[in-house]
Amino acid sequence: MSEDTTAIGVDWGTSSFRVYRFGVDGEILEGRKAQAGILVIDDGEFEEAFEELAGDWLDAAPDVPVVLAGMIGSRQGWLETPYLSCPASVDTIADALVPLALKRGRVVHLTPGLSVHGDDGVPDVMRGEEVQILGAIDLLGTTGATLCLPGTHSKWATVEARQVTRFATHMTGEVFDVLRRHSILGRGIEHAAWDDSAFLAGVARSGASGGFLHHLFGVRAAGLFNDLSPDSAGAFLSGLVIGHEIRAAEPSDAVYLIGEDELVELYRRALEALGHSAMAVAQGAAACGLFLIADSLRRGKSR
């Protein structure tokens, strides 16, 4: 097996843990996953979990680069890596990799996160998404794009000349979740229900006057008037919050979406309802980004 392996990539997030073994052209020779996101690793036993999932690969391919990305490089992870300022590319990320020696002596590399500062000096950060973003750009065969990674903390990134030049995080998924679980709006929501047209009505409502905090109360008031049933209110709220995110992100061109199918489809529909074109990026962006960084690392070493 080992003769084919050119790199090993690790995508280790808060709730997921995936490893990839790459061939000469970056093709995935083998992938594995474990239910061992960093939040469920006890007593900092990251090395044990990694050896368990990929130790045989390390044995069989002793000289290939091993790159780890994601929340594994956060304060809650294995080793906290710094944030690299935008603009950032595959090569600048590879140059900023943080080496980590395993007990067996093998040195692996953790990616830095990315940071950017707004005009008023307020920072923004990402950790892991940049690998997906740069991988997606390669998969798309382009050099620039607007990308959105919807989720708990949605990321919007602009890539120009294969560099992440700027990005912004929106707390969309988390705000939706705390509102429906912990605010008065939850009383009017049947959580198991969904209503597509209510979702689109929420997206449309996000453009009305009055602002986000006022629109939220409208969900409650519409319920009092029976204009919005509990079966529709959750989808309406979802559309409202996602609509506010998209309007604030002000995408000027086509948006490429990266994420879970269901959420990507929801954003695609919201984006199209707001007059934007939207396309899902095929699966595999994270693996592709990991290979590119590992490949840059190897080329850098031989430079």
Place this chain on the structure above:
Amino acid sequence: MSEDTTAIGVDWGTSSFRVYRFGVDGEILEGRKAQAGILVIDDGEFEEAFEELAGDWLDAAPDVPVVLAGMIGSRQGWLETPYLSCPASVDTIADALVPLALKRGRVVHLTPGLSVHGDDGVPDVMRGEEVQILGAIDLLGTTGATLCLPGTHSKWATVEARQVTRFATHMTGEVFDVLRRHSILGRGIEHAAWDDSAFLAGVARSGASGGFLHHLFGVRAAGLFNDLSPDSAGAFLSGLVIGHEIRAAEPSDAVYLIGEDELVELYRRALEALGHSAMAVAQGAAACGLFLIADSLRRGKSR
């Protein structure tokens, strides 16, 4: 005592219960309060609680109007009253009072709530604040104003020719509370601390590009960069949320504030930081509004 009493007013909200006995010119002859907001009344025993607090007044002044306002007229209260559409005045509210016969035979009157519909048909409602608003207009000796009642669900109202012509509710206080208690932002907040300059920095930040959901994540990111300490983060978040409310409300002139001293002072400072003039309305707006409605009811009966 009874010879002086011209009306009895009841301000019965979610967490407060106050009664007033008025003289011939609306002056408060006596006021009482109980720790018996509607949420702590067991088994719907509203009448018992009311008799306990004001039964002797009912005995002593058998013919004066008795007006009850606030959440006591909500679905969770004594008797649900309808919503009266804006524009609404003291007289139209008095005409829409809902009579309720006590066991002793005395008829008291509950105020309706107010409703308004946005251009896109989404409703908004208030219940109790309209009494404070119309009372405040009378206390101010004016016929029109922009008023803000900050709180869990902040109300912004426009009064013209002594009529509430439109209003909007913002879920400001509740959103602030669920975010600091239940979102990741809470991890970076020392709840007992306060920082005035961080509050004003949050107000200023609310005008930056990127929108509310992005600005929220900035609180987290600034904490990661140690740009915002836990002792400052709560005040910054408060200023951010209040700043978004004020900007969305787009007040065009001076704003009169009604509410608890501490919150009114916070809003006054935020409004002034955003270039608006702001003044607190003296205490007593609710009592004044109750008298005006009771007085209108009496005059209406004699018409």
